[in-house]
Amino acid sequence: MEFLLVAAILLVVIVFVTAPLRRPARGEAELEDPRIAELEARKEAKYREIRDAEMDRESGKVTREEWRRQDAELRREAIAILKELDELEAKAAAQ
Amino acid sequence: MIVLGAACLILALVAALYAGAAALAGTRGDRRWVDSSRRGVYALAALLTLGVVILEVAFLRSDFSFRLVADHSSTTTPTGYKLTAMWSSQGGSLLLWAWVLSLASSAVLYATRNRLREIVPWATAVLMGVGAFFIGLMLLAGPDANPFARLDPAPAEGVGLTPLLRHPAMAIHPPMLYSGYVFLSIPFAFAIGALITRRVDASWIRSTRRFALIAWTFLTIGVALGARWSYSELGWGGYWAWDPVENASLMPWLLTTAFLHSIQVQERRGMLKVWNSSLIVTAFSLALLGTFLVRSGILDSIHAFGASTVGPPILVLIACVVLGSATLIVSRLDDLRSERRIDSLFSREAIFLVNNLLLLGLCAVIFWGTFFPLVSEAITGTRSSVGPPFFNRLVTPLAIVLVLFTGIGPLVAWRRMSREAAWRIFRVPLAVAVGAAAALIAFTDAGGEPWALALFSFAAFALAALAQEFAKGVMARRRLAGGSVPGALLAMVSRNRRRYGGYTVHAGIAVLLIGVAASSTFQTSRDVFLSPGESAAVGEYEVRYVEPTQSVSSSEQRLTFGGVLEVTRDGEPFATLHPSRNYYSSRDTDPSAPVRGFFEGEATSEVGRTDGLDGDFWTAMQPDLTRLDPVIEEADRNLATLAERLPAEAPGAREQLASLQGSAIREIASRYQDEPPPANFRVNVNPLVTWIWIGWLLALVGALIALWPTAEARRRRVADVYAARLARELSRA
Amino acid sequence: MDPDRKRKIRLGAALGTAVLLAAALVYTSFSASTEAKEPSDLLTAGSGDTYDLTGKVVTESVERTDTGLRFGIEDRDGSADLPVRYTGTVPDPFREGREVIVTGQLQEGTFVAERDSLITKCPSKFSDEAEENPDQVIIE
Numbered sequence: 001m002e003f004l005l006v007a008a009i010l011l012v013v014i015v016f017v018t019a020p021l022r023r024p025a026r027g028e029a030e031l032e033d034p035r036i037a038e039l040e041a042r043k044e045a046k047y048r049e050i051r052d053a054e055m056d057r058e059s060g061k062v063t064r065e066e067w068r069r070q071d072a073e074l075r076r077e078a079i080a081i082l083k084e085l086d087e088l089e090a091k092a093a094a095q
Numbered sequence: 096m097i098v099l100g101a102a103c104l105i106l107a108l109v110a111a112l113y114a115g116a117a118a119l120a121g122t123r124g125d126r127r128w129v130d131s132s133r134r135g136v137y138a139l140a141a142l143l144t145l146g147v148v149i150l151e152v153a154f155l156r157s158d159f160s161f162r163l164v165a166d167h168s169s170t171t172t173p174t175g176y177k178l179t180a181m182w183s184s185q186g187g188s189l190l191l192w193a194w195v196l197s198l199a200s201s202a203v204l205y206a207t208r209n210r211l212r213e214i215v216p217w218a219t220a221v222l223m224g225v226g227a228f229f230i231g232l233m234l235l236a237g238p239d240a241n242p243f244a245r246l247d248p249a250p251a252e253g254v255g256l257t258p259l260l261r262h263p264a265m266a267i268h269p270p271m272l273y274s275g276y277v278f279l280s281i282p283f284a285f286a287i288g289a290l291i292t293r294r295v296d297a298s299w300i301r302s303t304r305r306f307a308l309i310a311w312t313f314l315t316i317g318v319a320l321g322a323r324w325s326y327s328e329l330g331w332g333g334y335w336a337w338d339p340v341e342n343a344s345l346m347p348w349l350l351t352t353a354f355l356h357s358i359q360v361q362e363r364r365g366m367l368k369v370w371n372s373s374l375i376v377t378a379f380s381l382a383l384l385g386t387f388l389v390r391s392g393i394l395d396s397i398h399a400f401g402a403s404t405v406g407p408p409i410l411v412l413i414a415c416v417v418l419g420s421a422t423l424i425v426s427r428l429d430d431l432r433s434e435r436r437i438d439s440l441f442s443r444e445a446i447f448l449v450n451n452l453l454l455l456g457l458c459a460v461i462f463w464g465t466f467f468p469l470v471s472e473a474i475t476g477t478r479s480s481v482g483p484p485f486f487n488r489l490v491t492p493l494a495i496v497l498v499l500f501t502g503i504g505p506l507v508a509w510r511r512m513s514r515e516a517a518w519r520i521f522r523v524p525l526a527v528a529v530g531a532a533a534a535l536i537a538f539t540d541a542g543g544e545p546w547a548l549a550l551f552s553f554a555a556f557a558l559a560a561l562a563q564e565f566a567k568g569v570m571a572r573r574r575l576a577g578g579s580v581p582g583a584l585l586a587m588v589s590r591n592r593r594r595y596g597g598y599t600v601h602a603g604i605a606v607l608l609i610g611v612a613a614s615s616t617f618q619t620s621r622d623v624f625l626s627p628g629e630s631a632a633v634g635e636y637e638v639r640y641v642e643p644t645q646s647v648s649s650s651e652q653r654l655t656f657g658g659v660l661e662v663t664r665d666g667e668p669f670a671t672l673h674p675s676r677n678y679y680s681s682r683d684t685d686p687s688a689p690v691r692g693f694f695e696g697e698a699t700s701e702v703g704r705t706d707g708l709d710g711d712f713w714t715a716m717q718p719d720l721t722r723l724d725p726v727i728e729e730a731d732r733n734l735a736t737l738a739e740r741l742p743a744e745a746p747g748a749r750e751q752l753a754s755l756q757g758s759a760i761r762e763i764a765s766r767y768q769d770e771p772p773p774a775n776f777r778v779n780v781n782p783l784v785t786w787i788w789i790g791w792l793l794a795l796v797g798a799l800i801a802l803w804p805t806a807e808a809r810r811r812r813v814a815d816v817y818a819a820r821l822a823r824e825l826s827r828a
Numbered sequence: 829m830d831p832d833r834k835r836k837i838r839l840g841a842a843l844g845t846a847v848l849l850a851a852a853l854v855y856t857s858f859s860a861s862t863e864a865k866e867p868s869d870l871l872t873a874g875s876g877d878t879y880d881l882t883g884k885v886v887t888e889s890v891e892r893t894d895t896g897l898r899f900g901i902e903d904r905d906g907s908a909d910l911p912v913r914y915t916g917t918v919p920d921p922f923r924e925g926r927e928v929i930v931t932g933q934l935q936e937g938t939f940v941a942e943r944d945s946l947i948t949k950c951p952s953k954f955s956d957e958a959e960e961n962p963d964q965v966i967i968e
Contacts, residue, residue: 002096002102009102017114017135017138020126021127021128045300045301055571060567061512063516456849467857467861477863479858479862479864721891721893777917
């Protein structure tokens with residue numbers, strides 16, 4: 001009796017696990033492009049850096065001039081990321 | 096049922112091996128293999144869940160054909176403890192490890208099913224390798240390690256659960272700690288995957304950070320629960336003994352803390368990549384080491400569960416993990432090169448680097464002290480060990496500096512900070528620290544204890560610094576967006592969960608260390624030997640042993656001898672405590688002296704305690720049983736005489752004998768009540784010890800705040816899911 | 829000084845400090861440690877130094893006195909044994925046959941233990957024995 005149960009479980013597991021293998025191979029269109037994901041992650045981190053710099057200024061840890069310099073540099077870096085992101089997304093859409 | 100359970104285990108091993116192999120096949124790009132391996136992990140989780148359910152049902156039904164159930168439970172064990180008895184055994188705890196691993200892996204793979212497509216297959220392979228190892232241990236390391244070992248013929252009664260474990264905190268402590276260890280395997284696996292695919296970058300950080308924080312949270316809970324149980328249930332009244340197994344749970348916690356700070360530097364400046372990879376690998380290796388220590392009997396510890404066959408294989412796994420990871424990191428040093436330098440020594444990046452060094456140093460000291468017996472044996476031939484004084488002496492200064500940094504870190508800006516700005520920011524917390532030190536010297540005994548004074552001052556600095564951060568943030572927010580103080584506070588925290596969650600954790604740690612310093616440096620401890628009616632002085636208190644108490648419990652097979660202790664301070668009543676000692680009959684009772692067997696079996700203490708914000712009054716008692724010896728012997732003699740007259744084979748003979756034994760025990764109990772012997776009372780006054788638990792809860796709240804997903808992240812995930820679904824359906828159309 | 833040289837100096841200083849601290853650690857641990865010995869080792873080593881005495885509690889040897897505890901401790905393989913005089917907390921799992929560690933000195937044939945230094949190993953959870961039908965006292 002228990003052996004039947006075990007056999008049944010084994011069958012279900014095999015069917016479930018091998019289901020993807022019985023599909024035809026398909027493209028990777030629906031997966032996120034790791035390069036785009038990487039840029040998205042870097043973009044978010046850069047935004048957080050910009051916000052943190054602002055908070056540092058608000059709490060008096062950096063002077064206004066210092067902050068202006070840092071903020072400009074960070075925004076430059078953020079814009080570079082956004083540009084790269086746009087290029088990649090345009091390329092991906094074109095495919 | 097036991098056959099089904101064993102089959103589940105075998106199928107689970109096959110599933111784990113398949114999932115790992117399929118994942119490796121999928122690293123070459125064919126998504127079908129990756130999807131199949133993910134399903135393999137889901138199947139693994141289902142199979143192990145089935146196995147756990149079968150085992151728990153066997154416990155509930157007291158099915159003693161399961162060796163595990165016979166060895167760790169009995170028909171008289173309360174239901175709740177029947178369920179938790181599973182992980183007090185070797186096989187059961189291995190099953191727990193593998194099960195939690197399978198569940199965590201399933202959750203993670205589900206969450207990343209559309210992301211990190213290059214790293215995920217490698218991470219899956221690593222996770223399944225570890226999983227297959229633990230399942231393999233259960234199947235191949237002998238009947239001890241197999242949760243589905245059978246007993247033939249099945250005994251009529253089980254051995255029962257060790258009394259020390261019949262406590263809620265102890266019941267939940269192993270799963271919490273194991274969860275901490277297991278959850279470290281996730282960031283570890285993703286780190287290995289990232290190193291192999293050379294993708295140690297921002298998306299890796301984003302996902303790993305969350306897993307590491309979850310692991311950190313579980314480790315925090317596990318460590319604290321162990322300390323809390325030790326303090327409130329054991330008769331020695333301490334919360335940390337620098338026992339090897341305790342240390343083994345603290346070390347990964349320290350390194351995970353370092354990791355959580357250090358990846359912020361990598362995120363911003365592209366630095367400390369080698370540090371971060373090494374930290375997470377070492378943390379996981381230490382988690383495995385903790386699992387190993389508990390099972391190997393290689394170090395003397397009150398936790399050591401005896402030498403077993405499971406120890407050496409785990410050691411081999413640790414060696415593989417360490418060597419393999421080290422080789423991988425070294426081979427990827429080029430990809431791990433720092434992108435930038437630290438701009439200034441006075442920046443948060445530099446502080447975090449110092450923080451790494453401090454935490455690593457702490458970990459190294461604890462590691463050295465823990466494994467010293469092995470080192471000394473290897474070098475000098477004899478085993479020497481170092482005790483708590485060694486650990487306390489070395490850890491104290493490091494911990495004090497660490498507390499200082501929990502305050503300095505939040506105050507320092509990223510990138511660089513000018514001297515004028517630094518003075519402006521630091522002066523208020525510094526003033527608070529100096530003021531606190533002065534007040535302590537003037538009004539308390541703290542002046543005589545330099546280490547404690549230093550810690551209190553530094554903790555005051557840290558708490559003032561954190562309060563200043565919160566206050567400035569609220570003020571800035573109100574300048575921007577108006578609103579009330581509580582509203583601004585809520586909005587500010589909610590928009591910067593990682594930052595303010597982190598600050599809350601810092602506050603919790605500072606408070607916790609204040610509690611540790613106060614309760615250890617200024618503890619008053621005395622042993623007093625009192626007969627009923629007598630009293631003694633302990634510090635500024637007076638304790639009086641009023642009268643004895645006793646009770647007998649048939650459901651728990653337990654005899655309890657206790658006393659009522661009245662505590663007064665300056666003549667005013669302070670507390671009435673009821674410490675007691677529980678006696679349980681032992682498994683190898685001499686059948687000719689069953690009553691004596693009660694007093695030579697397991698004994699546990701019920702601690703009598705008052706807790707308050709200013710400290711605990713703690714007491715445990717041990718009645719002097721030598722005065723009761725003649726009574727016990729007489730009872731045993733009478734029982735033996737009566738037993739002789741009862742033929743063993745007569746129907747109902749066992750029940751009659753049992754009931755006679757029961758009466759004898761009750762007789763002894765009432766004798767204890769009528770002619771109580773003196774008892775030894777250990778009395779501890781622990782100032783501020785409650786703040787340890789308060790600080791710990793605060794740290795936990797901070798972690799939860801930091802973990803809470805933001806609305807933005809949730810929206811992003813939802814958008815991802817829809818985009819993926821759209822693409823899927825389009826490709827099928 | 830160019831930044832590269834500065835960096836190298838800083839790295840050197842850091843490594844040097846680390847080596848010094850490690851040496852201090854090692855030295856402290858060897859001088860602060862106590863050796864572990866079983867009764868048979870201790871009988872040959874003689875009295876004087878403080879040791880961690882490890883072994884099993886001899887059956888029927890436990891005696892509770894006014895001041896503390898007296899018991900016998902024997903090698904794990906049962907060869908030699910020593911009497912022990914102990915004061916302080918007795919851990920809950922303590923009983924005969926259990927493995928214990930106690931710190932102290934051998935004085936005139938008796939091992940005089942330091943206060944509160946008794947550690948008892950928790951009962952072996954992961955043991956081999958499967959007890960069958962233990963004769964349990966059943967209280968009714």
